[in-house]
Amino acid sequence: MAITPEALKQSRQVIDMYEAYADRYDEIVGNEPIERVKAALKRLAAEVGTGGQVLEIGSGAGREADLLEDLGLHVRRTDATQRFLEIQAARGKKGELLDVVSDPLGGPYDAVVALCVLFYVCREEIAAVLNKIAHSLRAGGAFLVSMRHGDGEKNGDYQTVLWRRDDFAQLLEQAGMAIVWDEFAINSGNGDEWITFLAIKGS
Template structure:
């Protein structure tokens, strides 16, 4: 499906903004996953199994990938921002450029992880992205995703889209995945976040 030019331009502005913000972002985010995310990551790693292959979309500073690798799985670290890849390379972690909107994801993977990254996918593109993720999973593979809770949308340099829990859960299921669990937490700036664990049915 052809992606509208305005969507591509908007995505490019967000990526370029992160190029400038990556170092500060690395400084302000936690270096270990939040307990809600950690529980979902542990379940995904268990589903993947020892030596299982996991795709992390938008790995940013890479701390979630570090956590997963410590559980005995192999992580394909990807991000659309070169500066994040450079930060990880500086501490010996190899990553690849990947834009979840425009690029193919490869696979099949035992799990896909996308924490706090699909908030940058335009609302009218989320179904295509989730369907792409579902196709990249093996049967029985796991999907972990966190989304900011709400109804709003921001423009400018950092385009973001909020989703209510039930609305996003419906999009996950519409993409052909089965929801296994959900958790809610309050993050920085008193913002709510939903973490979902789903599976591609066997």
């Protein structure tokens, strides 16, 4: 299915926002993931096993990839924002430019990680993106994803798409992935609601 001009426009707006905000974002997030994200990443690592090949979509400052590598996984770090890749390069970490909406993902991977990134994808495009991710996984490969929870969209300089747990779960299943774990959480700082899923691709 062809990518719509609206999806490309939205993707560009998000990238431009992070190009300007990346340094401040790096300061805010600190040197390691928050505890619930650490726990989810450890759950993924246990599912994949030492030496697994992981594609990370939206690596940002790279702290989640650091943890995955410490847990024995090999991570292909990617982001659509050049400034994030420069921040990682300053720490000796190599990343690649990749836009999950418009670029091929390669593979097959043992796992794909997409934390705090796919809620920027237009509602009309998300099924196609999830199918692309599923196709990049080997049979039995794992997908760890977190989404903003709620209804509708929030519009400003860029759009954030909110998802109800069951609606997004259905999309994962339609893409050929079975959910083995999920979690609902509320951000203590701003009250944002999150859903995180670990799903396994079928044979």
